[in-house]
Amino acid sequence: MTLTFTGNEFVNFGDGSFEWVWIDHYQLTAVDDQRALAAMIAHERFGDNHAGGDPGDDPTRHGPYWRDRVSLGSYELVEAAAAESELRAWATAVPHPDRVSEAMRGVYQLLRAADRVYRLRDLGEPAQHDWGGVLFEYSEFVLIGSGTLTVVIAGLD
Numbered sequence: 001m002t003l004t005f006t007g008n009e010f011v012n013f014g015d016g017s018f019e020w021v022w023i024d025h026y027q028l029t030a031v032d033d034q035r036a037l038a039a040m041i042a043h044e045r046f047g048d049n050h051a052g053g054d055p056g057d058d059p060t061r062h063g064p065y066w067r068d069r070v071s072l073g074s075y076e077l078v079e080a081a082a083a084e085s086e087l088r089a090w091a092t093a094v095p096h097p098d099r100v101s102e103a104m105r106g107v108y109q110l111l112r113a114a115d116r117v118y119r120l121r122d123l124g125e126p127a128q129h130d131w132g133g134v135l136f137e138y139s140e141f142v143l144i145g146s147g148t149l150t151v152v153i154a155g156l157d
Helices: 033-042 081-090 098-113
Strands: 004-012 018-027 077-078 116-120 137-145 148-157
Touching: 004 033, 004 098, 018 033, 018 098, 033 116, 033 137, 033 148, 077 081, 081 098, 081 116, 081 137, 081 148, 098 137, 098 148
Parallel strands: none
Antiparallel strands: 004 018, 018 148, 077 116, 116 137, 137 148
């Protein structure tokens, strides 16, 4: 089982809203989703607080959470349509420039193309790291397809 990072995308809404979407793309050779998720959690890029710095620079944090509090059980299988609806509601809560809407269309297409979508559950305050509250909103989806794993994170800081 291997998980190889192939690139990322960053959608910075850049309109004073402090909203953004971070997307990591991986090639995947796995026999099942649980092994794929375990490889993702173990990957060096998973150590990323998503509040500055580079992926892998913060090995003890993942988003607003302590990394060691994120496990396979932290992810739940969801319908792609439900994930898309959640992201659409978040992204359209306030008006944004056309370029943001266009970029989000690409994110929605990724969701629809996935064979399976997992959502990181809200792990609650006990799992939040010492300054995790700086991420006011944080949603994470893992998209698994034929030979691919894509992590989509939407945040507001």
